[in-house]
Amino acid sequence: MAPSLEEPIQPVDDALDSHLRKQPALKAAPPEHCPGPESEQAGKQDACAGCPNQAICASAPKGPDPDIPIITERLSGVKHKILVLSGKGGVGKSTFTTMLAHAFASNAENVVGVMDTDICGPSIPKMMGVETETIHVSSTGWEPVWVSENLGVMSVQFMLPNRDDAVIWRGPKKNGLIKQFLKDVEWGEMDYLVVDTPPGTSDEHLSVNSFLKESGVDGAVLVTTPQEVSLLDVRKEIDFCRKAGIPILGLVENMSGFVCPKCTHQSEIFRPTTGGGRQLAKDTNIPFLGAVPLDPRIGMSCDYGESFFDNFGDSPACEALRDVVRNVAEVLGMKGEDVLPLDD
Amino acid sequence: MSLQDIKHIALVLSGKGGVGKSSVTTQLALALSLQGHNVGVLDIDLTGPSIPRFFGIESAKVRQAPGGWLPVQVHDGQEASDKTNGHHENGQEKNSQSGHGALYCMSLGFLLANRGDAVVWRGPKKTAMVRQFLSDVHWGPLDYLLIDTPPGTSDEHISLVETLLKSATPEQLAGAVIVTTPQAISVSDVKKEINFCRKTSVHVLGVIENMAGFVCPNCAECTDVFSKGGGKAMATEFEVPFLGSVPIDPMFIRLIEEGKAPVYPEGTVVDGQDMHQNGEKSEVGDEGLLVEKYARCSLCPVFAGIVRGLVDNINVTAG
Ligand SMILES: Nc1ncnc2c1ncn2[C@@H]1O[C@H](COP(=O)(O)OP(=O)(O)OP(=O)(O)O)[C@@H](O)[C@H]1O
Ligand code: SF4
Ligand code: SF4
Numbered sequence: 168m169a170p171s172l173e174e175p176i177q178p179v180d181d182a183l184d185s186h187l188r189k190q191p192a193l194k195a196a197p198p199e200h201c202p203g204p205e206s207e208q209a210g211k212q213d214a215c216a217g218c219p220n221q222a223i224c225a226s227a228p229k230g231p232d233p234d235i236p237i238i239t240e241r242l243s244g245v246k247h248k249i250l251v252l253s254g255k256g257g258v259g260k261s262t263f264t265t266m267l268a269h270a271f272a273s274n275a276e277n278v279v280g281v282m283d284t285d286i287c288g289p290s291i292p293k294m295m296g297v298e299t300e301t302i303h304v305s306s307t308g309w310e311p312v313w314v315s316e317n318l319g320v321m322s323v324q325f326m327l328p329n330r331d332d333a334v335i336w337r338g339p340k341k342n343g344l345i346k347q348f349l350k351d352v353e354w355g356e357m358d359y360l361v362v363d364t365p366p367g368t369s370d371e372h373l374s375v376n377s378f379l380k381e382s383g384v385d386g387a388v389l390v391t392t393p394q395e396v397s398l399l400d401v402r403k404e405i406d407f408c409r410k411a412g413i414p415i416l417g418l419v420e421n422m423s424g425f426v427c428p429k430c431t432h433q434s435e436i437f438r439p440t441t442g443g444g445r446q447l448a449k450d451t452n453i454p455f456l457g458a459v460p461l462d463p464r465i466g467m468s469c470d471y472g473e474s475f476f477d478n479f480g481d482s483p484a485c486e487a488l489r490d491v492v493r494n495v496a497e498v499l500g501m502k503g504e505d506v507l508p509l510d511d
Numbered sequence: 512m513s514l515q516d517i518k519h520i521a522l523v524l525s526g527k528g529g530v531g532k533s534s535v536t537t538q539l540a541l542a543l544s545l546q547g548h549n550v551g552v553l554d555i556d557l558t559g560p561s562i563p564r565f566f567g568i569e570s571a572k573v574r575q576a577p578g579g580w581l582p583v584q585v586h587d588g589q590e591a592s593d594k595t596n597g598h599h600e601n602g603q604e605k606n607s608q609s610g611h612g613a614l615y616c617m618s619l620g621f622l623l624a625n626r627g628d629a630v631v632w633r634g635p636k637k638t639a640m641v642r643q644f645l646s647d648v649h650w651g652p653l654d655y656l657l658i659d660t661p662p663g664t665s666d667e668h669i670s671l672v673e674t675l676l677k678s679a680t681p682e683q684l685a686g687a688v689i690v691t692t693p694q695a696i697s698v699s700d701v702k703k704e705i706n707f708c709r710k711t712s713v714h715v716l717g718v719i720e721n722m723a724g725f726v727c728p729n730c731a732e733c734t735d736v737f738s739k740g741g742g743k744a745m746a747t748e749f750e751v752p753f754l755g756s757v758p759i760d761p762m763f764i765r766l767i768e769e770g771k772a773p774v775y776p777e778g779t780v781v782d783g784q785d786m787h788q789n790g791e792k793s794e795v796g797d798e799g800l801l802v803e804k805y806a807r808c809s810l811c812p813v814f815a816g817i818v819r820g821l822v823d824n825i826n827v828t829a830g
């Protein structure tokens with residue numbers, strides 16, 4: 168077989184759209200050139216000849232996914248929905264989500280939620296200290312776990328049968344679980360919902376973003392680290408957001424420099440050889456929300472599910488994070504100090 | 512059949528992203544090459560391929576050959592120079608003069624028109640691409656093929672393992688190396704990967720703990736390359752081999768990002784080797800091959816050890 172690379176990449180809007188349509192239940196894996204079982208041509212194209220699903224696809228009703236309005240309804244009581252996205256894994260997306268939520272919640276007047284949609288990364292329940300909680304299911308849906316008076320968490324992990332097992336599922340099955348999660352969790356009235364998303368390398372990434380986009384998100388905060396390996400992926404993510412019509416609130420650079428705990432020498436672990444996040448933000452014309460230095464204690468707090476803000480409130484990393492949060496608030500059209508009053 | 516002439520195939524896995532799979536894959540390849548093996552690296556991270564960047568070959572393009580693709584060559588094999596010409600007096604210079612095996616890479620990155628483009632593919636297309644990478648790349652004879660994967664376990668992994676179980680012999684498919692970092696979160700993640708391997712009957716070759724300890728570029732006061740995290744205990748608990756701990760080395764990143772040969776402050780000793788002196792003696796400048804510059808990196812002796820353990824494990828498994 169000669170390698171074929173014609174039209175290798177599916178257009179982003181088309182890919183997003185396909186997640187928003189009814190998905191018929193297939194009896195076999197679709198072949199390589201499948202037009203998409205949800206598409207108008209399903210069951211009728213050349214690729215469909217001989218596909219075991221042909222009869223199902225050809226006769227399945229086409230049209231928008233009826234679950235989308237249900238998801239939108241579930242989230243209608245939430246004033247601000249913020250997606251946290253990254254191109255690469257491990258840049259600190261979950262850490263940042265947790266921080267952002269704790270920061271919003273440090274003002275007692277805000278009701279804040281954290282929604283964790285990452286099936287593969289078990290971080291949020293651990294970071295928020297709710298790993299062992301059992302989830303309350305009422306007649307109207309699943310209820311978030313309350314970490315404090317005004318901070319609730321719900322993770323798609325809670326819906327998995329066994330948390331130590333790898334989820335060895337192909338995309339459609341994972342997407343189904345995520346949809347279930349979005350449909351069933353009862354968020355109620357909230358000021359902020361911060362959404363930790365699967366890394367921009369997965370199929371789940373697409374489905375989460377397409378479902379939430381429909382429900383009206385304020386926009387996405389992109390997280391990166393300063394080195395080019397990571398910036399490379401965030402560029403793809405910016406391209407993705409633009410094509411998908413998801414507003415970009417701004418870019419945060421995490422792990423910018425490392426202050427040694429022994430001496431005060433600051434090392435740049437992840438060197439910003441191509442100008443780092445700041446330069447990239449400038450080049451791509453998006454707001455730069457700030458740079459957060461690497462502090463080993465952030466990792467430690469996260470491991471034990473404690474709030475870094477409560478424990479090490481005066482560390483430089485905390486200061487930087489608070490600035491970022493204020494900047495996010497400003498981008499959302501509020502006054503930074505109202506969301507997170509300046510210390511005096 | 513493109514896998515036919517490959518002796519051993521090893522996957523590099525991690526549950527969590529950003530723990531250093533690609534950098535571990537890169538260094539395993541460099542270390543194997545430095546020990547004289549011919550190595551191929553296949554990057555099946557289709558949406559975030561970083562192998563081209565790690566090997567500094569981002570602008571390279573894959574060439575078509577009848578019925579397939581030719582991988583991109585990072586460097587040619589080279590006999591140790593003291594075999595070919597025995598005329599250097601100082602045995603200590605051996606480090607910079609010794610030979611290495613050939614190194615090739617294949618990645619979707621080489622096929623993209625624009626490096627900043629978002630890659631959005633349906634599952635079936637990903638599956639087809641992974642299969643094609645396994646069937647249509649003309650690797651030629653290789654001692655080791657290392658496969659870098661995206662984080663987690665999704666379409667790419669399932670297709671990869673399915674295809675390998677079908678098209679590689681059990682002797683060829685050596686198993687998987689699992690990468691983690693000392694943070695508890697990523698250790699709990701390893702459990703998942705081990706479970707994945709058990710379920711798919713892929714042998715676990717061992718666990719590598721990355722980002723444990725720190726090689727300070729400023730002075731050697733508290734450079735701690737063997738600060739152990741939970742990796743070893745965890746490996747024991749799960750009865751899988753522990754291959755070693757790898758510290759964070761900013762000089763490694765500088766090497767990858769800027770192509771600069773690593774230099775270390777006085778007193779930086781790794782695995783009995785004085786990295787500071789090694790650097791001073793070495794004739795390899797910033798223009799040298801990546802593999803030659805890597806020989807000056809503090810992580811090189813660390814990976815030399817890891818690779819020896821890995822090769823042993825593979826040979827035991829292969830019988
Ligand atoms: N031991 C180390 N010393 C210094 N830097 C490291 C080390 N390990 C990894 N890094 C750096 O950390 C970053 C993330 O590593 P890498 O890209 O290998 O992770 P990954 O697991 O492949 O990520 P992804 O899941 O997104 O594919 C890279 O910039 C890499 O250079
Ligand atoms: S019948 Fe056509 S649309 Fe349906 S799964 Fe098969 S190839 Fe895809
Ligand atoms: S090794 Fe020296 S410079 Fe580096 S952190 Fe320790 S004391 Fe500071």
Ligand SMILES: [Mg+2]
Binds near residue numbers: 532533561
């Ligand atoms: Mg990688």
